Amino acid sequence: MSADPNLTKDQPNPKVDGSELIRFDKVVKRFGGNTVLDELDFSVASGKHVTLIGPSGSGKTTILRLLMTLIKPDEGTIKVNGDYLTHEQKNGSLVPAGEKHIREVRKNIGMVFQQFNLFPNMKVLRNITEAPVTVLGLSKDEAEERARELLEMVGLGDRCDAYPTQLSGGQQQRVAIARALAMRPQVLLLDEVTSALDPELVAGVLDVLRDIAHTTDITMLCVTHEMNFARDISDQVLMFDAGRVIESGPPEKIFSDPAHERTREFLSAVL
Amino acid sequence: MITTASSSWDWSAVADFMPHFWDGVVETLKILVLGSLISFSVGLVWALAFRAPTRFVRWPVGVVTEFIRNTPLLVQLFFLYFVLPEWGIQFSALTTGIVAIGLHYSTYTAQVYRAGIEAVPTGQWEAARALSLPYRRTWTAVILPQAIRRVIPALGNYVIAMLKDTPLLAGIGVLELLQRSRLEAAQTFQYTEALTVVGIAFIVIAYPSSLLLRALERRLVR
Numbered sequence: 001m002s003a004d005p006n007l008t009k010d011q012p013n014p015k016v017d018g019s020e021l022i023r024f025d026k027v028v029k030r031f032g033g034n035t036v037l038d039e040l041d042f043s044v045a046s047g048k049h050v051t052l053i054g055p056s057g058s059g060k061t062t063i064l065r066l067l068m069t070l071i072k073p074d075e076g077t078i079k080v081n082g083d084y085l086t087h088e089q090k091n092g093s094l095v096p097a098g099e100k101h102i103r104e105v106r107k108n109i110g111m112v113f114q115q116f117n118l119f120p121n122m123k124v125l126r127n128i129t130e131a132p133v134t135v136l137g138l139s140k141d142e143a144e145e146r147a148r149e150l151l152e153m154v155g156l157g158d159r160c161d162a163y164p165t166q167l168s169g170g171q172q173q174r175v176a177i178a179r180a181l182a183m184r185p186q187v188l189l190l191d192e193v194t195s196a197l198d199p200e201l202v203a204g205v206l207d208v209l210r211d212i213a214h215t216t217d218i219t220m221l222c223v224t225h226e227m228n229f230a231r232d233i234s235d236q237v238l239m240f241d242a243g244r245v246i247e248s249g250p251p252e253k254i255f256s257d258p259a260h261e262r263t264r265e266f267l268s269a270v271l
Numbered sequence: 272m273i274t275t276a277s278s279s280w281d282w283s284a285v286a287d288f289m290p291h292f293w294d295g296v297v298e299t300l301k302i303l304v305l306g307s308l309i310s311f312s313v314g315l316v317w318a319l320a321f322r323a324p325t326r327f328v329r330w331p332v333g334v335v336t337e338f339i340r341n342t343p344l345l346v347q348l349f350f351l352y353f354v355l356p357e358w359g360i361q362f363s364a365l366t367t368g369i370v371a372i373g374l375h376y377s378t379y380t381a382q383v384y385r386a387g388i389e390a391v392p393t394g395q396w397e398a399a400r401a402l403s404l405p406y407r408r409t410w411t412a413v414i415l416p417q418a419i420r421r422v423i424p425a426l427g428n429y430v431i432a433m434l435k436d437t438p439l440l441a442g443i444g445v446l447e448l449l450q451r452s453r454l455e456a457a458q459t460f461q462y463t464e465a466l467t468v469v470g471i472a473f474i475v476i477a478y479p480s481s482l483l484l485r486a487l488e489r490r491l492v493r
Contacts, residue, residue: 068397068400068401069400070397070400070401103403106403107403109401110401110402111401113394113397113398113401115392115394117392117394117395117397117398118398119395119398119399119412119413119417120417121413121416121417121420122412130402130404130412131402131403131404134404134405134408134412135402135403135404135405179402180401180402183402183403
């Protein structure tokens with residue numbers, strides 16, 4: 001299993017020079033009376049692998065869902081690649097963005113879900129080619145060739161013609177990873193991608209992700225409870241609590257010598 | 272002493288009825304097939320309109336479909352056949368009947384589609400959005416194929432229900448099975464034979480259909 005070296009070659013704006021790719025600026029998200037994100041500021045540099053850790057309900061998944069524009073922030077702004085994600089400039093003032101603008105910015109972002117969310121009505125190959133053909137305008141042959149390479153990379157080169165329900169959870173998740181990568185996003189969001197898997201299937205999925213992390217330039221934003229995996233692939237770990245980042249740093253630092261008492265408590269509970 | 276004319280079964284009456292019986296079968300199946308097609312397609316339009324972004328669509332569609340669903344089909348048939356011509360809109364009894372039964376059943380199939388669409392997990396919408404699939408494409412390639420697959424058995428049940436409602440079209444003079452048998456019997460006074468044959472014909476069509484549906488259901492619902 002080796003990653004496709006061309007994976008990020010022809011991206012529109014391959015900024016892998018460590019410049020800022022994602023910026024959250026005073027982002028507030030409430031669900032009912034519950035403030036999940038409280039004036040959150042943080043940024044992710046291009047090409048970095050960032051893991052979000054913290055107790056459940058601390059807003060980690062909400063960050064990924066905001067970036068994927070599955071939900072909208074109540075206050076504050078998010079920038080991706082220098083462009084506002086959910087706002088646009090009109091006559092010098094910042095207004096909520098139209099669907100067209102959101103679609104353009106969102107094209108830089110891919111997401112893998114906890115529950116895989118493959119399309120059960122499509123075979124594996126078409127799950128992967130559907131969006132490149134209809135959204136990026138690739139020819140069917142080109143999209144299929146790319147899909148086969150990606151399936152090869154995730155170790156499922158022989159399952160093109162299977163339906164998702166004929167695959168194990170781990171295989172489905174690897175297809176979902178291939179599907180997200182087929183859009184050649186600059187950012188890959190990983191939302192607890194192994195939480196729904198049987199324990200013996202977790203390693204296969206994590207191996208694929210490790211491979212991608214080590215051999216491509218893709219920026220990864222990862223919510224996980226797999227601390228060993230986080231330690232392995234992350235450049236930076238952000239510890240969340242109550243809608244804020246309470247501590248951040250390289251994994252060696254956070255995992256072995258956390259500065260914050262909450263982080264210590266959390267890690268001793270999960271490690 | 273009173274003796275009934277048709278106290279014994281007369282096979283020759285059955286034989287005499289056969290040519291008209293087959294005409295009636297053809298007419299009934301025509302109503303069933305075209306009525307189903309109308310109910311399947313119009314019902315889908317209703318179901319999509321239920322989810323329209325603006326209440327100026329949702330609300331009127333809700334009122335219209337509830338109205339159609341909660342008034343008797345026979346009343347609707349009479350209205351379309353006897354009242355509309357007064358406004359200069361006139362169709363043959365058969366056309367009127369097919370449209371009425373199709374429209375009536377579309378309000379049922381709309382509810383079936385609605386349930387099927389709602390049963391598609393939110394994750395499917397989210398995955399489509401994460402891949403930037405356009406809204407229309409999300410519907411046609413992701414949501415509807417899954418929703419429709421789920422509702423085929425339920426739609427089939429309505430086809431069988433519709434079959435059993437086709438005799439209502441006799442009320443406006445459509446020459447379907449029941450009307451054929453009534454005309455036959457009116458000439459010969461042998462009601463038993465004609466009506467029995469028609470009753471059996473409905474069973475012969477409906478029962479295998481429902482068996483077929485059950486088989487289909489086992490295949491589709493996985």
